[in-house]
Amino acid sequence: MxxxxxxxxxxxxxxxxxxxxxxxxxxxxxxxxxxxxxxxxxxxxxxxxxxxxxxxxxxxxxxxxxxxxxxxxIPVKISDKAEKVAIVKTERGLFFISVSLGEITFENQKIICISPESPLAKAMNGKRKNETFSINNINQKIENIC
Incomplete structure (x- = not known):
């Protein structure tokens, strides 16, 4: 991407x-x-x-x-963990940690743009591929990060 x-x-x-x-x-x-x-x-x-x-x-x-x-x-770089500018894929969606813009469509994929300060970004911060995190008592697994 x-x-x-x-x-x-x-x-x-x-x-x-x-x-x-x-x-x-x-x-x-x-x-x-x-x-x-x-x-x-x-x-x-x-x-x-x-x-x-x-x-x-x-x-x-x-x-x-x-x-x-x-x-x-923000620098454009490949990320190996959930951090600012990372695109994080979980079983619940694709998230771009950048600015709070909501859902956009890019390259025929729905991406949810979230702020690094959002609870979701904070919950996944620092996690890597195949690690899990929990938000609102719902566990999610990180499938990929780029």
């Missing part, structure tokens, strides 16, 4: 998320500016709710930007 191409795909997905957040923030700001009313307190409450939504979107955008920055720093 070509990790360089996989990282490019993930970076593309993150760029799409960034564009979507930026668009949502711009649209929400525009609607905030368009909100005009003679309702007094209701007007202020509405503006405050829109501002909170903008702040929430900004936090999410910043998180995706951090993920993108993290992707730029």
């Amino acid at each position: 070509n990790k360089t191409e996989l990282i490019k795909l993930i970076n593309q997905k993150l760029s799409e998320k960034i564009q979507n957040f930026e668009k949502l923030i711009a649209e929400t700001r525009a609607s905030n500016n368009d909100t005009k009313s003679s309702m007094g307190d209701k007007y202020e409450t509405g503006r405050e709710m829109l501002q909170q939504e903008i702040n929430n979107l900004q936090v999410q955008l910043n998180e995706v930007l951090k993920q993108q920055d993290f992707l730029k720093t």
Whole structure:
């Protein structure tokens, strides 16, 4: 499996998320500016709710930007144990320890991108092929790592 191409795909997905957040923030700001009313307190409450939504979107955008920055720093290498940048295959799925992006399809395979800080990544951290780990009282065996 070509990790360089996989990282490019993930970076593309993150760029799409960034564009979507930026668009949502711009649209929400525009609607905030368009909100005009003679309702007094209701007007202020509405503006405050829109501002909170903008702040929430900004936090999410910043998180995706951090993920993108993290992707730029990770070395592309072959791994022999579960660690950052490892692709770990268990009987329950294929996991790429990189950023929290969820499920993507790459080379006709479903890969779940998980953060190194996720409970699953922590449970399998340092394990090698044919070793087992447990999460939520479910044992999993590592079938392969690359």
